[in-house]
Amino acid sequence: MIDLHHGDCITKMNSMSDGTVDLIVTDPPYLMDYQSNMRVKTPKFEKIAGDVDGYQLIRDYFSECSRILKNNTHIYSFCSWHHVDFFKQEFEKHFNLKNIIVWHKGGGGIGDLEGQFSIDYEFALFGHKGRRPIQGKRVSAVFKCPKVPPGNMVHATEKPVELIEKMVLASSKPNDIVFDGFMGAGSHGMAAVRNERSFVGCELEQGYFDIAKKRIESASCTLESFFE
Numbered sequence: 001m002i003d004l005h006h007g008d009c010i011t012k013m014n015s016m017s018d019g020t021v022d023l024i025v026t027d028p029p030y031l032m033d034y035q036s037n038m039r040v041k042t043p044k045f046e047k048i049a050g051d052v053d054g055y056q057l058i059r060d061y062f063s064e065c066s067r068i069l070k071n072n073t074h075i076y077s078f079c080s081w082h083h084v085d086f087f088k089q090e091f092e093k094h095f096n097l098k099n100i101i102v103w104h105k106g107g108g109g110i111g112d113l114e115g116q117f118s119i120d121y122e123f124a125l126f127g128h129k130g131r132r133p134i135q136g137k138r139v140s141a142v143f144k145c146p147k148v149p150p151g152n153m154v155h156a157t158e159k160p161v162e163l164i165e166k167m168v169l170a171s172s173k174p175n176d177i178v179f180d181g182f183m184g185a186g187s188h189g190m191a192a193v194r195n196e197r198s199f200v201g202c203e204l205e206q207g208y209f210d211i212a213k214k215r216i217e218s219a220s221c222t223l224e225s226f227f228e
């Protein structure tokens with residue numbers, strides 16, 4: 001099952017029953033008013049919706065995440081170090097925080113090139129609703145995975161599918177329902193369907209919604225043709 005919603009994630013979540021999803025892997029606006037400078041030959045990406053004043057959005061989102069998750073499940077939510085205090089505080093109102101995962105993405109990163117160590121990492125809060133063991137062998141909370149090369153990016157803050165797959169495989173089983181309210185270009189949905197999970201996702205911006213739909217559906221078709 002693939003259920004993609006073009007529009008506001010809170011509206012979609014309000015329509016969902018309690019305890020209906022098995023895993024959330026999500027990447028909300030970082031509240032940084034981020035403008036990517038990555039693209040030099042083609043126009044820069046647009047700023048991210050909700051990235052300036054999305055504090056109430058994040059509060060409402062974590063509350064709804066907690067309601068729609070089944071008991072004894074996992075949630076991963078990316079954030080940057082700039083606002084990790086706000087995200088952590090809101091997250092812990094609803095979930096038992098188990099790790100702040102470090103995604104070591106390599107590359108020089110952005111920021112003050114002379115006055116700051118290189119920002120070649122991002123955080124993901126990892127929590128339980130209830131308690132659930134991690135599947136597979138115990139691994140480091142530092143996830144090393146190269147970022148998407150700038151020339152291949154279709155979203156300013158796109159996550160590599162391989163990174164999200166690691167989370168999906170550690171925290172769900174085939175046919176489970178994975179949810180992401182902030183799909184962007186749909187990398188989380190691709191990671192879910194590639195591994196035979198169902199996926200429910202939302203995206204506000206029409207352009208990104210179209211890209212996500214196309215990428216997730218083609219990942220799902222590839223899987224179907226593999227098993228034919």
Ligand SMILES: C[S@@+](CC[C@H](N)C(=O)[O-])C[C@H]1O[C@@H](n2cnc3c(N)ncnc32)[C@H](O)[C@@H]1O
Pocket residue numbers: 007008009010027028029030048049050057155157158159160181182183184185186187188202203204205208
């Ligand atoms: C950080 S990006 C996600 C990028 C994604 N992880 C990827 O790999 O492409 C957050 C996305 O959430 C979307 N967004 C912002 N507010 C939203 C809302 N209220 N409902 C649904 N999507 C929203 C933005 O348009 C943006 O594409």
